[in-house]
Amino acid sequence: MPIRCLIKRLKRHATLVHVKDYRALASFVQENVLGKKPSKYQLCTALNCCAKTQNSSLGSQIHAKIVHIGFDQNLYINSSLINAHVKCGSMGDAMKVFRGIELHDEVSWTSMICGLSQNRQGGKALCLFKEMLATVVRPNCVTYVSVISACTEQESVYRCGELLHAHVIILGHESNNFVVSSLIDYYSKCGRMDKTVVLFGSCISDYVVLNTMISAYNHNQQGEEALKLFRKMLDENVNLSEHTLTSILDACGALTVLQQGKQVHALVTKLGSDYNTFVVGALMDMYSKCGNIDEACHVFDLASYKNNILWTSLITTYAQSGRGVDALKIFDHLLMEKRFYPDHVCFTIVLTACNHSGLIDKGISYFKKMITDYNLAPEIDQYACLIDLYARKGDLKSAKKLMEEMPFYANAVMWSSLLSSCKEYGNVELGTEAAYKLFELEPHSPAPYLVLADIYAAAGLWNRVQSIRKLMDENGIRKSLAGWSRVEVDRMR
């Protein structure tokens, strides 16, 4: 089969690459591309396939061939090579190729920026973008899509999406739906639904923009709005993708609307989307949030292909049904069998399960194992879990030390953990520091004021309680529960 036909077939199965195609591709490339001197075009096409099928060993063989033939300054080939390495997660190799390019164009820059962004290295992506701005090569809308999505990664100084939005407006990229989707996603993850709604209202939406909007509502606890939009999509016969189904199941779970969740399940079966692990994971999540753990497990059992995502979903199912100990048993069992490679998401679930089950020391040892046994650099979410573990144990010193020494800026979740534990263990000094940090980070939230007042009251510091009340009045903070978001109430525990 000619290589172009193979690509067409692979594109048709964007999510699930057929094993048959994959084997055919690998042997085709080995025989016809690596055997004799391939053309530049063939090499690009072959690398494109390596990227799509995440065939890292073939990618490396082609890389060697490129160097051997001497095509290593061709920008088309280098961009494809960067992309292939990136899609296989070989960031070091991608960066070597990138740095070896003598004269860059916007595609080679964008390939690397995008690669960093897709591999959870948003900070580095932004640095590279700044480096690009200092050259004569100008970013285009594809570059902006990559760099904006890099900003959504974590709450920190990297969050300069608004500045990038301004660039986009000036350069006239605002009508590009890829750009619009990345901006909607960015603003929704910053809690800026006002901006999100304006962007959505002023674009000619396609199915990806609609999917992004549904997940924006989900991120901001507006499941009803997500369902409304989904119904509109059904009425207007908009193409439903696996992303749509995953997000809408998420909304059903958050709202615990089992009947509607079941209807979506029927739709999943009808559309034949039950091969997709994200959809299956979302179904399990929906059932377990609706309290139907048996059905969640049943969905898992029926899944023909069980990968890391689905195993993580199973652990999540038990963890969020209050069966943290069982969740950890499954996790330990999978680790022993060595057919499971836990990732960051999985460790977050496991650490949270430890926390909720009161298994503090076990959680701390998992965190260490994550680094030593699985070679994973902890991200902000796992640090937040560890800080919470120390804080709940009453080891406030270690929690604080970690917040100072970790490679991220401490966020509101961490300061809230610390503040709650200060209340629990009666630490006035640290509690004051944590609360004042939260006043800055979340200026409209009444929670830290009230917790700090509780800490002062428990310590008999009535003057200070009075001063907090005064401060609330001065800053216009309302005390009633009605105005609080669900997140704030949850954090108060």
Place this chain on the structure above:
DNA sequence: GTAGGGTTAG
């Protein structure tokens, strides 16, 4: 004649 980078989901 043929070739490169992009948004949304655990």
